[in-house]
Amino acid sequence: MELFTTAEYETDVYNFTDELIPDTTDYGSESSGLCNKEYVRQFSKSYEPPLYWIIFVVGALGNLLVVCIFTTVRNRLKTMTDVYLLNLAVADLLFLCTLPFWSTNAAQGWVFSQIICQGVSSVYKINFFASMLLLTCISVDRYIAIVHVTEAHNYKNKRMLYSKITCVFVWVASCLLALPDFIFAKVKTFEFQPNSCVLMYSISDKNRTKILVFALQICVGFLLPLLVIVICYSVIIRKLMQARSFEKHKALRVIFAVVAAFVLSQLPFNGYLIIEAAQANNATITDCDVMQSLDMAGQIVKCLAYTHCCLNPILYAFIGVRFRKDLLSLIHRLSCGLGLVDNCKLQPVPKRPSIMSDTDITPVFSL
Secondary structure, three states: EEEOOOHHHHHHOOOOOOOOOOOOOOOOOHOOOOOOOHHHHHHHHHHHHHHHHEEEEEEEEEEEHHHHHHHHHHHOOOHHHHHHHHHHHHHHHHHOOOOHHHHHHHHHOOOOOHHHHHHHHHHHHHHHHHHHHHHHHHHHHHHHHHHHHHHHHHHHHHHHHHHHHHHHHHHHHHHHHHHHHHHHHHEEEEEEOOOOOEOOOOOOOOHHHHHHHHHHHHHHHHHHHHHHHHHHHHHHHHHHEEEEEEEHHHHHHHHHHHHHHHHHHHHHHHHHHHHHHHHOOOOOOOOHHHHHHHHHHHHHHHHHHHOOOHHHHHHHOOOOOOHHHHHHHHHHHHHHHOOOOOOOEEEEEEEEEEEOOOOOOOOOOOO
């Protein structure tokens, strides 16, 4: 841990808060020229811990059910989307395990070691990049399955192999992209203030490193996936509109929900990062009230972005009719195993298409 005095911190006091866990403590008084952020710190202390725990409980329950269904109710993964969904649930569970640490950090400061600070900081970015890349893979797979039905059916076995290779690439790429967070995460200790786990970028290079890290997250983690998703789903919508099916409007509703959830949960936070990157490049905002308002806004949009690990099981699994049937089957099995059901006889799961059929257009996003 490093001990920072007020004088040492004056060099970057007007920078925005650190991107992962906002550094909102009061490092001085107004008379010393520093912005007093005690109100922001109290706001974070009262608001973030309960919200983190809600996200943790809801997200853990949903993603654990996804993993259990894929590993128990079903004999094997049948489509590329099944593979991506399982990896997506694992990525979300990995991130959810870090939320108790961040809840503790917001409530009472960082009480853990430096290596844990580096670990949980990098795990967040691993989840961020892995989730966005996997959601992009799902949209591409749905595009192939719906728009190029014949080719998708003819090369089904090869596509399964490609999906596993793609998942390995996604995990490796996410770990590499998260390296800056592992390197720059530090436990900072200030005089008369609680410790804090934050990202400490070098100010000797005029914040170029910080700007580069933000640009990487915004472009690779949001803008590029969003572009691919919008293109894929635009073509899918056009294809479904041409299909003669009374259920096509249900399919369109789910597609719009998928895109809307992606944008609504990630756009505000990435917009905030753009402002923060601009501030790091040219610190034009020095008004204390404005800085406090932006700090609190950053905390809110960050928590909103974290909710994606709760939305994914709902949007990509639980709205599917087949998944709900598998969920009921899992509940039935658990009830039988616990002896809660009399005269229980476990029935084999009937063979049926996967959660998202590769050859049937309408049930792909069935409600």
